[in-house]
Amino acid sequence: MLQMAIMAKSPQRVSVESFIDPAMLACESAFLTTCKQEFQLHWSALPPLSMLRAFEAAARCGGFSAAGRELNVTHAAVAQQVRGLEERLGTQLLRRDGRGLAPTPEGRRLAERLGEALAIMRDGVAEVIEAGAERPVRITLSTGFAAGWLTHRLGEFRAERPDVELMLNPTATLIDLPRSDFDFAIRYGRGDWKGVEVERLFVSPGVVVGAPDLVARVGIETPADLLRAPWVQELGVREWSVWLAARDVTVGEKRDVLHLPAHMALDALRAGQGVGLMTRLLVERDIADGALVALFDDEAAAPGAGYWLVRRPGPLRESAAAFAGWLRREAAKG
Known part of the structure; x- marks a missing residue:
């Protein structure tokens, strides 16, 4: 009878939350909030990179003057950055050692870590620069401009910069430049395209x-x-x-x-x-x-129409900037 009564009783839904102590949830939430605040505090408390770089150079070179020559600043500027870092951290990092400087134990540990971090940063930047230098400069442009104006002039640029590989894509198709891998485009129109930076090369109705x-x-x-x-x-x-x-x-x-x-x-x-x-x-x-x-x-109907150098917002890599500069000079010749 008891078994039948239990089976006849309607089932009840049991929530997962009923097994969790509310006090435990509140504690966990507070812990996560504190961790987040501390993480943000740690990043905001980091000294400026200029201070860290100046100290690392001074510790490695054994003096402010040598560090200044490496960083292309005065020895006084390096000394000011290091003093600012010591004040910010509340500890001495360098001490006099004869006619030069030597790191304190705290300074030695920091200098070693900074040296490793700066090397990683230099390697990362070098990889990006090398990858950009190895890629051809890719330009999309109209077939008419390529054949009628550009192609017979390219020999001058190639003689000037034989290290730059060019890849031209003459086409009447309007390329979505921000979503493409082209460095820039040469387009005909009034220069009123959205989402790109434009610079007029020629007025040509x-x-x-x-x-x-x-x-x-x-x-x-x-x-x-x-x-x-x-x-x-x-x-x-x-x-x-x-x-x-x-x-x-x-x-x-x-x-x-x-x-x-x-x-x-x-x-x-x-x-x-x-x-x-x-x-x-x-x-x-x-x-x-x-x-x-x-x-x-068509000059009256389309004032200002001409050929424009069009690129996505942001700087051009060195090889593309060199070709863009050459185009400007050639365009200025008329």
């Missing part, structure tokens, strides 16, 4: 051009007349549609469009295979020589 014979045969006087001419367009972009829409010209369906990489598009334009929208920088010489005719200039 767009211009519609065509071979003289083609222009005369078609009779192009207004933007709408361009619909009667064959088009040449850089592969991967839709510049024509955007340009004509901004001038209230509806394109509709147009089939006689030749899509080519920018350097091939220039050859097609010179051969009279169509009209094209190019940046003036790339066709300036052809216009001056009469190989192409400038039909419509």
